[in-house]
Every structure is written in structure tokens, then in C-alpha cells.
Amino acid sequence: MELLKGIRVLDLSRYVSGPNCTMILGDLGADVIKIEHPKTGDGTRRWGMVGMGMDNPYFLSVNRSKRSVAIDMKHPEGRKLLKELASHSDVMIHNSKAGSLDAIGLGWDILHELNPRLVLCEITGYGDTGPNRDRPAFDFPTQAESGLMSVIGEPDGTPMKVGVPILDVATSLFACNGIQAALLHRERTGQGTRISTSLLESALACMTNVMSDYLVGGTEPVRWGNGHPNLAPYAAFRGSDGWFTIGVATEGQWAKLCDVIGRPDLAVDERFAVNQSRLAHRDALNSVLQPEFAKGSREHWLGRMKASGIPCAPINTVPQIVEDPQVHAIGIIEKTDHPTLGGIRMVRSPISVNREALPIRRPPPTFGQHTEEVLTGLLGLSHEQLENLRAEGAIR
Incomplete structure (x- = not known):
């Protein structure tokens, strides 16, 4: 049309x-x-x-x-x-x-x-x-x-x-x-x-939220790499054979992620129980999660997280996304x-x-x-x- x-x-x-x-x-x-x-x-x-x-x-x-x-x-x-x-x-x-x-x-x-x-x-x-x-x-x-x-x-x-x-x-x-x-x-x-x-x-x-963080919140934005200024874990991690991303945006998703990696204790750890605490302890959080993810392949973790409704995706190359079944x-x-x-x-x-x-x-x-x-x-x-x-x- x-x-x-x-x-x-x-x-x-x-x-x-x-x-x-x-x-x-x-x-x-x-x-x-x-x-x-x-x-x-x-x-x-x-x-x-x-x-x-x-x-x-x-x-x-x-x-x-x-x-x-x-x-x-x-x-x-x-x-x-x-x-x-x-x-x-x-x-x-x-x-x-x-x-x-x-x-x-x-x-x-x-x-x-x-x-x-x-x-x-x-x-x-x-x-x-x-x-x-x-x-x-x-x-x-x-x-x-x-x-x-x-x-x-x-x-x-x-x-x-x-x-x-x-x-x-x-x-x-x-x-x-x-x-x-x-x-x-x-x-x-x-x-x-x-x-x-x-x-x-x-x-x-x-620059949406980044600009608003400064104009309304008074916080000067900085570089977070693949991290997010307002959410954690919202970053890239490496499995035993490749990189993938996780975008946890709710406490329910965080609890599911803890179950997926076999660490339900993290969901009640006072450093990580809520998003604001996870942001305050971002480095400690990543240092706990990365060794867990290194124990399995990228597809292993992506399969389990998708089954649990956790936002996640592989980090594809251009040739990989061109051949992706969804793109086809x-x-x-x-x-x-x-x-x-x-x-x-x-x-x-x-x-x-x-x-x-x-x-x-x-x-x-x-x-x-x-x-x-x-x-x-x-x-x-x-x-x-x-x-x-x-x-x-x-x-x-």
C-alpha cells in the first residue's frame, strides 16, 4: 500500500x-x-x-x-x-x-x-x-x-x-x-x-533518560560501558563460549535470574535485594554473576533465561543477525x-x-x-x- x-x-x-x-x-x-x-x-x-x-x-x-x-x-x-x-x-x-x-x-x-x-x-x-x-x-x-x-x-x-x-x-x-x-x-x-x-x-x-538524570536529578552522566545508569544487572556477560546481554528491569526478573543460575541466596542478600542496592554494589554484583555465567555456554544460559521470561539476547555479529531465523x-x-x-x-x-x-x-x-x-x-x-x-x- x-x-x-x-x-x-x-x-x-x-x-x-x-x-x-x-x-x-x-x-x-x-x-x-x-x-x-x-x-x-x-x-x-x-x-x-x-x-x-x-x-x-x-x-x-x-x-x-x-x-x-x-x-x-x-x-x-x-x-x-x-x-x-x-x-x-x-x-x-x-x-x-x-x-x-x-x-x-x-x-x-x-x-x-x-x-x-x-x-x-x-x-x-x-x-x-x-x-x-x-x-x-x-x-x-x-x-x-x-x-x-x-x-x-x-x-x-x-x-x-x-x-x-x-x-x-x-x-x-x-x-x-x-x-x-x-x-x-x-x-x-x-x-x-x-x-x-x-x-x-x-x-x-x-539522550532521553541520560539528559533527564542531569536536568531533573542533578547527576552528571558518566560512561557505564555496557552497563545502565539506572538498572542492574543490565549488562553484557560472557559464557564459556561467547557474549550475551541481560536486561533485568524488575525485582521479579531479578529473582528469576537468581533461580536460573542456582543462587537464590542472592535475591535476599541485602546488597542485591532491590535495584537501588544493586546499583550501589554494581561491581560486587558483576563479580558474583560473571563466574557463574562462565560455567555454561552462551546458548545454555540464553535458553534458560528465555524460558524464565528474563530479557536477554546474544551479542551477534552482522553476518549472524542476517542469518537469524527471526530476520528470515x-x-x-x-x-x-x-x-x-x-x-x-x-x-x-x-x-x-x-x-x-x-x-x-x-x-x-x-x-x-x-x-x-x-x-x-x-x-x-x-x-x-x-x-x-x-x-x-x-x-x-
């Missing part, structure tokens, strides 16, 4: 935060027209693995369900084309520095006058105002600056980043949520809306045909509608694959006009 069928998205974004947002919209049925620079394309086309070209895994990961059109937005003729495309679109999104569209004559006032029903989504690094307004931003530096890295890693180790561009992804989700709310608002009022978010704002919003059952890894790579596997949208998973509607486009299709089909340009625009460097 294409819930956003009939919605056209003009995507001027690059890298990850914007493209991931528009990919979600495309998966939901929107017609996403991705604008790429005629010479360089999206920046992630150059983030390829060794030996791979512009259609590399990084670009593929956030750019399915789109059409690629190569236009130079800084070229006068390119700007004219973008204005025409904006007049035919429902949503326009970019993730350049604040004010960048105004600088080339494509700011909100001009776009809103051109198309009053247009929803404009702007993703920036630091927001619309303030001393850092004009700074560019990427995921890793923002993880550092936002305080997120200060709570990731071992207590005495180096601060660590999340191993995926988590703030780009989170920002894309906030942006997508805002866009769809703006489209609903437009249905009620007939008017488009300008919405915005930033990597920094999204980072702070993602839900079918989230799907095969699709790509114009240059042939059959490839991708993680499809995690959204289902009426219990039917959203399929991969379009494979990620090749560079400028749909320039002619869009400019002739949507804007009505002739082949002669296209050749003139190519000769001028306005399009690819």
Missing part, C-alpha cells in the same frame, strides 16, 4: 540525514526526485568501499525509492528548473547550512509565493540561530559536541561514538515526522509550512535488481501496513538516471532544450 501516493518530494539533500528521510517517504509511496550535482553527485557516491564506484553500498543504503536528476542549482538555468520542479512538488527538503537556499534565490519567501502549498523541510547542523548557525556539521563531530560520546565507552576508557551514523538517522526520523504532520496540516488549511530540525537538537532529544521470518532483507550491480540485498523499510511490509519500490538510482525522464515528462522540456542545458553545464 502506497500511503503517500500522489505526493511529490523535491529532494535537494545530500549525505545521510536528508536522504534517509526522503527514502522513508519514497518507501511510503511518494515520488521522490533526488537532485544531484551534475559533476560530483551526492557526496556519499564518493564514500565507496575499495574497488566500488558511485553505486557503492553507502549511497545505496539511504537512496532507494527515488529518481535521480542531475541539476546544478547554482547555475541560473539550473535554478529555473528547480523553481519549476518546486511549483510541481508537495515537499522540498535540503540539509545544507542555514540560509544556503536564500543565498541562491530559493529561500522560503520565494518558494512560498511560488507554491503556497509547498512544505519546506530544512535540516541543519545547529539550528536557525545562535553562534554556530553557519557551521557545517556531520554525525561524528555532533556525537562528540552534544555530549553523547561522554556516556559511551568503558568508564576508564576512551569516549566512543555509536558505530553507525545514529544522529543522521534520528534527525531524518524527526524530519520525516514533521513533514508528514505538515502535510496533514496542509490538508486542513490548504497552506504549506516551513519546518526545520538539526543534528544538535536531535542529539539532545535522543519477517523478511526485512529483500533482494532487488540494480541497473549496474544486478541482484543486490537491502534492508527494506521496517514499516508494515495492514501487516503487509512495504516493498522496495525502486532500487537506488544511478547518477542522473532520471534526468531526461523527469524534465521531459514533468516539465515538458524538448530533447533540444535538454541538449542546450547539458551544453551549458546546467544538467548532466
